[in-house]
Amino acid sequence: MALTIRLLAEADAPVLQQLLSWSPPPVPVSLDRCRAMLAHPGTLAVAALDQGRPVGLAVGYLLERPRGRALYLHEIDVHPDFRRRGLAAGMLEFLKRHGREQGLSRIFLFTNQENIPAMELYRKTGARRPNRDDVLFEYDLTGS
Numbered sequence: 001m002a003l004t005i006r007l008l009a010e011a012d013a014p015v016l017q018q019l020l021s022w023s024p025p026p027v028p029v030s031l032d033r034c035r036a037m038l039a040h041p042g043t044l045a046v047a048a049l050d051q052g053r054p055v056g057l058a059v060g061y062l063l064e065r066p067r068g069r070a071l072y073l074h075e076i077d078v079h080p081d082f083r084r085r086g087l088a089a090g091m092l093e094f095l096k097r098h099g100r101e102q103g104l105s106r107i108f109l110f111t112n113q114e115n116i117p118a119m120e121l122y123r124k125t126g127a128r129r130p131n132r133d134d135v136l137f138e139y140d141l142t143g144s
Contacts, residue, residue, distance in 0.1 A: 003087065005056075005094045008045040010038045015047055019057040023077045044071060046094055048078065048087045055082040058091040060107070068105030071095065076109075092125045110136050 008016055013034035020029045037043050042063075048056030060073040073095070078087045099107055109127075111118045 002051045003090070004049045005046060005087075005090050006049070007098070008038055008047050010035055012045075012047070013038055015049075015054050016045060016057075019047060019054045019077075022079060023057055023075065044095070044098075046091050046098075048082075048091055050082065055079045056087040056091055058088075058095060060095070062104075065105070069103065070105055071099055071107045073107055073109040088121055089125050092121070096126075110134070 013031050016034040016038060017029055017031055020027065020034070037059075038045060042061050044060045044062060046058040047054050056076075056078040058073065058076040060071040060075075063070050063072055076088055076091060078085075095107060107127075109122070111122070113119075
C-alpha cells in the first residue's frame with residue numbers, strides 16, 4: 001500500500017466530494033460546496049490516499065479560543081475496506097504535527113461513548129478525556 005496523507009486545498013474539491021460520498025452518513029455534496037468548504041480559511045481537511053485513491057478523511061475547523069488557537073476535529077473516517085490499517089492514526093499524527101507547526105494549542109473532538117474503536121484510537125494516539133460527563137447538544141437551524 002502506497003499511502004499518502006496530505007492537506008486538501010480548494011483544487012482538491014473532487015477528492016473531498018468523493019470522500020464525502022461514502023463517509024457516513026453519505027450525503028451528496030456538490031463540487032461548489034466542496035470548493036467553498038476548502039476555500040474557507042477556518043477549514044482544515046486532510047485526506048489519506050492509497051496510490052492516489054481517496055480512502056480516508058479528517059475535517060476540522062480552526063477556532064480562536066481564550067487559551068490559544070485550537071482545531072475542532074469534526075470528522076475522521078476511513079473507507080470500510082481500509083480500516084484497521086493505521087490510516088486514522090496516521091491522519092491524527094499528521095494533524096498533531098501540522099497543528100504544532102501552526103502554533104495551535106490543542107485539538108479537541110467529540111465521539112459517542114458506544115464507539116469503542118474510536119475511543120481506543122484516540123487514547124492510543126495520546127488524547128485524554130478531561131471531562132467524563134460532557135454531553136453534546138445541538139441546535140438545528142435548517143428548519144428540518
